[in-house]
Amino acid sequence: MRFSQPIASALLLAAAGVAQAASSWSFDEASLSIAAKKGADGVKEKLNAKNPLSKPVALGSTDTLKVALTAKDNGKGKRPHQAFVILKEQDSGLEAPFPLSTKDNGKAVVQISQKEIPAPLLVSTKPLKASIVIGSFGSAQAYNSQVFEVEIKTDPSAPAPQFEKPLRYGQKDEIHHIFRADPKSPPKVISLFFALAVIATVPALFIGWLSLGANLNHLAKAIGAAPLSHASFFGSIVAMEFVFFMYYTSWNLFQTLPVAGVVGAVTVLSGTKALGEVQSRRLAGER
Amino acid sequence: MRSLVSFVLLLLVAVVSAISTTGNRLLVVLDDVAEKEGYSKFLGDLESRGLTLSIETPKSESLSLFHLGERAYDHVILFPTKAKGLGPSLTANILLQFLGANGNILLTLSSGSATPSALVSLLAELDIQLPADRTGLVVDHFNYDSASAPDTHDVLLLPPPGPLRSDIKDIFSAGAPADQLIAFPHGVGAALGAGELLSPILRAPRTAYSYNPKEQSEAVVDDLFAAGEQLSLVSTFQARNSARFTLVGAAELFQDKWFDAEVKKTGGKAVKTFNQEFAKRVSGWTFQEIGVLRVNWIEHHLNEVGASNESNPKIYRIKNDVTYTISLSEWSWTAWNAFSVPKNDALQLEFSMLSPFHRLPLRLNAKQSTAEQAAYTSSFKLPDQHGIFNFKVNYKRPFLTNIEEKNTVSVRHMAHDEWPRSFVISGAWPWIAGIGATVTGWLAFCALWMYSAPVGGKKESKKTQ
Helix, strand or coil: CCCHHHHHHHHHHHHHHHHHHHCEEEEEEEEEEEECCCCCCCEEEEECCCCCCCCCEEECCCCEEEEEEEEEECCEECCCCEEEEEEECCCCCCEEEEECEECCCCEEEEEEEHHHCCHHHHCCCCCEEEEEEEECCCCCECEEEEEEEEEECCCCCCCCCCCCCCCCCCCCCCECCCCCCCCCCCCHHHHHHHHHHHHHHHHHHHHHHHHCCCCCCCHHHHHHHCHHHHHHHHHHHHHHHHHHHHHHHCCCHHHHHHHHHHHHHHHHHHHHHHHHHHHHHHHCCCC | CHHHHHHHHHHHHHHHCCCCCCCCEEEEECCCHHHHHHHHHHHHHHHHCCCEEEEECCCCCCCCCEECCEECCCEEEECCCCCCCCCCCCCHHHHHHHHHCCCEEEEECCCCCCCCHHHHHHHHHCCEECCHHHCCEEECCCCECCCCCCCCCCEEEECCCCCCCCCCCCCCCCCCCCCCEEEEECCCCEEECCCCCEEEEEECCCCCEEECCCCCCCCCCCCCCCEHHHCEEEEEEECCCCCEEEEECCHHHHCHHHHHCEECCCCCCCEEECHHHHHHHHHHHHCCCCCEEEEEEEEEEECCCCCCCCCCCCEEECCCEEEEEEEEEEEECCEEEECCCCCCCCCEEEEEECEEEEEEECEECHHHCCCCCEEEEEEEECCCCCEEEEEEEEECCCCCCCEEEEEEEEEECCCHHHCCCHHHCHHHHHHHHHHHHHHHHHHHHHHHHHHCCCCHHHHHHHHHC
16 A cells, blocks of 8 residues: 555656657658858758757848748647747847748748848847747647757848837936036146245345335435325325235125225325425425 | 724724725726626725726716716726727727826726727727737647646636846735746737837747637638737736726636636646736736825935035035935835835936936935835035036836926026135235235335435436436
8 A cells, every 4th residue: 555656656657658758749851941042052951859950050141041840749740730930039038930831741831031030139149049839739748949049140241230129117327427627736836936936026126126225214204294194195005905905805895995995085185295295305306 | 082983083094095096986897797797806806995896888878987077987997898899988089088187997808809999999009919800819838727728728827927127026926926827818919019108017928829710720820910928918008197007818817717716737736826816916006006106205405514404495506515315105005105116226316407417326215214205315416517407306117106206406606706715726826926026016116216315326427417
């Protein structure tokens, strides 16, 4: 009793195997030929239902690939309802079926040329995998196996087949804005050198003036003659520079203008008196 | 006690609202009202989800999808009819208008009855092709149910479909038992156009094909309509307004018979069908019960130290650092849940003027997220270009509500007092020194000119001249 079960299952298995062998689709007398349009001798290969061709066959742009076979149900030629050659692109998995025209005795044939192959398969860089599917209604087990590979050779002189992937909603590539480069300054050493060179002109100017005899000897005389005018005139010139400095550092135009106006008025009013005193010295021959 | 009552009331409200996000009025169009017995489980399932069913036949005179210009129903299921036409109230144009008015349609076909021409033209409008002569039957000599169709091979058995792409959430077969199969009995396959609004839920197996039982009973030679995965058995169309349309090739898939059936592949063991759960998910998706997204709020603000953190200002300056946050929820059957972006996919923010200047991924911000909503955020520096820009989130994915959100802001250029001061710029030092030298020289010159006494020798030399 204990071993009856394994025996039963073994029997079942055998029975299933027999049933499978007894009724399954396959093909025989199959051939694959490639005929060139220009009459050149094409390739001809025998196809086997069990072993696929080891090397891919090349299909040129004007060639025609022809698959002829005899479909057999349990060894007898019979017309199947479905007899397809299916070409498959290896990367995307896209497939294109080519139904074979069948006869009652199971003879089936199909011719495939490049213009019948859809564009997404034509642009493939890898060989297309071709399987043969034979099946029909009833209990017979259908056949589906990869039997050969086709390499598409496009005509280099003709325009290459165009295929644009259809738009699909999905993630898009990231974009990062490329900013314009920041404004650049020359090396600090150079700026510093020229800034110092510019500053050095001030002492050079003073030394030059002093060497020509510049002095402030009439200061006491001028203050003595017109003290208020001279103080406010020179003071207003200094104040105007201070106004400019404030404008540079913090004031806006509307703060600057009234102050500059007041300082300017002072310059004009005190200037007449102060410069008049300078003129009187000139007329007196003291300048 | 009162709080308990209000709690119960609240619960009731929650239960009652536990239905589609767009409404609960469902129109069921059957050839004969008596046919509903065959779909009792499916229809009962719909009713238990809170939809109110109105069952009509195409011949009914009171049948109208619109009342006074408004939708009279929120969703429609069309079961196959024997009649050639569907009558004046269900023309392709009216059905398209219904989609345009945010109505959802679940259309079922069967190879047993020719598809009415109104539906063929509706499908043609959506770029879905049916086999010529309005009849077709999908068979597969490899994956058929050997219990019910050992000879005819027209009851296809398919594993639950899995996600369409690796970056799409698997909403139709997630959690399905691995050994369960979907039975697709006596169905019609369709070929989908290349449009991005169409997506298949269930594709035919590699070896399946569609043929015309009347003309191609002997063998399929010419006029092969479609075969393999080009045949779509259950297809969807989501319009730009997010109205949903589903085409189910086999109405029998929804029948009680196939909900309970045990099916068996040749050489396999008998398993229960996945049909009931699959029907629930397909109808739930179509009637906006799953895969519905909602934008709760959008917020953007300056992300700079010391700057005001005012929300959604109208204007920014070029090169400002800015943070943008969007909150999304997903409705799944009964409640709004936090939406999680599928793996391999990204929610992207575009900052665009005509074309995007930035396209950046938005990342989950756990601090601002709750169970009901997920906040996605991105911080970035505005481009160095002034103009009118948009913060744009354009999230359109198969099987999810379309999201297109645009918030317009101005980006101004730098004001004159926002640049670095000239003394900071080392290249300006010689020029600043020049101004200093000029000022010093000018003041010294003024003093000399007014107060310098003539030098004796010079005066004499002048006189001699």
